[in-house]
Amino acid sequence: MTLLNIIVKMSEGLGKTCAIFFLTLLFAIPLGMIVASLRGSRFKVISAVARAYISILRGTPLMLQLIAVTYGPYYLFGFSVSRNKLIPVVIAFTINYASYFAEIYRSGLDSMPVGQYEAAQVLGYSKMQTYFKIILPQVIRRILPSLTNEIVTLVKDTSMAFTVSYQEMFTIGKQIANSQTSFVPFVVAGVFYYVFNALVGFVMGRVEKRMSYYKI
């Protein structure tokens, strides 16, 4: 198999890699916000549940969670494992990354001076308005660097999907490597991830720059 062949073959999985990446971002960021706000809830039970969620999902390997989400329903409830693994994979990634995002998001919320809430309250803003107009934009600005970190890690973590044989780029690469006893696919994968992350870095850098028109 020529290098070109390997690259073409692996590129076919790139769509799935991107699917994991974007869908995880799409779901994990809002879910993270929810978990973070549940964690700060005044209901002790709810905040305890959210805390437990974060601690468990951050304390166990993503690989294990992937396996649990994909095969768990079969062992627990007897559902057959669905052929399309995208859904369990995205669910596993989402719940895992939501726990990280939740912590990042909470740190951002905690760093907001209470005066911002008070100023908004005195001016008569509703809680919704305060949150979406005053707090959220500032929180996003504050957490963007750590968010970028996490997103870069996510790009690399998509390769974990091979544990459940989801046919994304790295899984295909690994299969080629096995059948051809070649190291080349791994190098190709490395380059792919590197370029992907360079792109992520570029985009996030632009976003960060756009948001830093004011000093905190």
Add this chain to the structure above:
Amino acid sequence: MTPICKRNIGISILLSFVTFGIYFIYWEYLLVKNIRTLKNDTSSCTGEMLCLVLVPFYNLYWWYTRGKFVKDEFAANGASSAGNEITYLLLGIFGLAIISMAIMQNDFNSLELKSASDKSRNVVNSDSVLSVSNIQKSFGDNHVLKDISFHVNKGEVVSVIGPSGSGKSTLLRCCTFLETIDSGIIAYDGKIAADTVNGMAVYSKDLNEFRHIFGLVFQNFNLFPHYTVLKNMMDAPVSVMKRDKDEVREECMALLEKMDLASKADSYPCELSGGQQQRVSIVRALAMKPEILFFDEPTSALDPELTGEVLKVIKQLAAEKMTMVIVTHEMQFARQVSDRVVFMDKGIIIEEGDPEEVFGNTQNERTKQFLQNYNNQ
């Protein structure tokens, strides 16, 4: 749809009622225990977040489980019915509990003052812009405000002075609903905002109406850093009071012009000096056209050479007969600008009167001592 599916939906709805009921009882319990207050739960917007984001999630999952499991495996394979039912059960509990909680949290954020008692009405001075009677406030064991009563008439400038920790800031924060009182009455324009029923403070449901009556200038400005000066001023009138944007812009520009800040309209707060920031925060409060303006040590976060410009603005407002309550450590300024001085110590109003009386020849030992200490510094 299979009958079992219908049953599952039924179970979910039933569970939603049960969870709703549990939360309702929980809230009532808090009310009885006097734990439920207007406490501004600022750090989390759980309710709103959930309503907005979780519901679609929940629906998505619902749709997914129905489409995938129910149709393919579940219908073909009766053995897995228990699993499916459990899924629905858990979903029902989780999703609906959270949604109902969100609703509850929104609705019960404040205790409702249905109608003020006649007794309270008699206490309130209906001519005053602000009328406060018998306010009590404790933080744990720390009894910060002990039976404070005073009122502020239209066009009056009242200065509040006193040693550190005497409760001046707490008093302002209670008047502006940033803290809840334990008992007492707060009324604006003769309308009761907070009353005491059975020894417990209850707040009016329309606190936002009252919030339009006053403005508060903070010690550390609390401008919104991500908005320009003009947007800082305009946003609340436009998005809270729903006023016309162009009209508000014109007014705000006129205000900025008057305060010599017009050139800064498009600057961000971080680009301004401390004195300018404080002046912006004053005009931001003024943009809401408050009847009464509270200041909590407006100059103490500023370098000494910057205090002048802020004090000048306040004097200007006083000359225009703006009603103001000013907590300050600037005795000279308080003496010049105010119509009345309130001296507070340890949560009590020790003395209240004409500034010349209080500063010039007070008969009160405690006041004398405080002013002497102050002059010696």
